[in-house]
Amino acid sequence: MRTEKLRREFDLELRLTCFPLHPETPEQGQTLEELFAGRVDIPSALKRLKQVADSLGLPLIERTQTYNSRHAQELGKWAEQQGAGEAFHAAAYHAYFAEGRNIARIEVLREIAEKIGLSPQDADNVLQQKTFAAAVDADWQRAHNLGITAVPTVLYENRKLVGFAGEEDYRRLVLA
Numbered sequence: 001m002r003t004e005k006l007r008r009e010f011d012l013e014l015r016l017t018c019f020p021l022h023p024e025t026p027e028q029g030q031t032l033e034e035l036f037a038g039r040v041d042i043p044s045a046l047k048r049l050k051q052v053a054d055s056l057g058l059p060l061i062e063r064t065q066t067y068n069s070r071h072a073q074e075l076g077k078w079a080e081q082q083g084a085g086e087a088f089h090a091a092a093y094h095a096y097f098a099e100g101r102n103i104a105r106i107e108v109l110r111e112i113a114e115k116i117g118l119s120p121q122d123a124d125n126v127l128q129q130k131t132f133a134a135a136v137d138a139d140w141q142r143a144h145n146l147g148i149t150a151v152p153t154v155l156y157e158n159r160k161l162v163g164f165a166g167e168e169d170y171r172r173l174v175l176a
Contacts, residue, residue: 006170016080016089018073018139019151022066027104029067052164059098067096068104070136075109075123077132079116087116 007014022035032042046062053060072092079088091112095101101108106127113123126132146155154161154173161173 003170005167006174010174012174016076016085017142017148018076018136019143019148019153020140021069021151023068023070023140025066025068025104027068029065029102029104031064032066033064035066049164053097055166056164059094061098061100063097063100065100065102067102069096070104071106071109071127072096072103073136073139074130074132075113075126077135078123078126079113079118082118084116084118088112088118091116 003014006012025035032040036042050060050062076085076088076092079085092103092109095108095112096103103109103112106124109127110120110123114120143153148160150162152162152164154165154170156173159173159176161169
């Protein structure tokens with residue numbers, strides 16, 4: 001992946017920050033039509049997203065639903081603490097974007113945790129006890145303070161790169 005290559009080349013440390021993209025989305029999800037209510041040309045947006053994903057070698061199915069990612073973000077913080085953050089984020093991405101699964105559902109998140117070698121019971125406990133809710137809240141506040149309004153947004157020093165970008169865009173960000 002382009003970020004991994006650049007991480008090695010420039011000896012960068014990446015820090016993932018959770019962002020509340022459509023936090024009002026109910027746990028059962030909602031259709032993209034409901035979410036965007038005539039404000040976005042959904043077929044065109046999905047076509048552009050598919051082109052970008054294909055160019056980056058990322059799996060992406062055509063979705064009609066969106067789901068709330070709050071629980072996944074909390075579990076991601078826990079997975080990071082367990083040394084499995086990258087594996088969890090990759091598996092959650094795949095479940096959501098490549099399989100169209102509802103990552104707000106606890107049973108889906110349990111499966112993801114187990115798939116990457118983490119205890120599904122511990123995952124349940126983390127979510128029930130809201131162990132990492134404050135960490136996600138802090139990330140959401142940080143994103144707000146930095147003026148982040150879209151995902152992905154990459155920050156390097158005082159510069160931002162917004163949206164899916166190619167390797168050269170990342171290189172320019174780091175070398176500017």
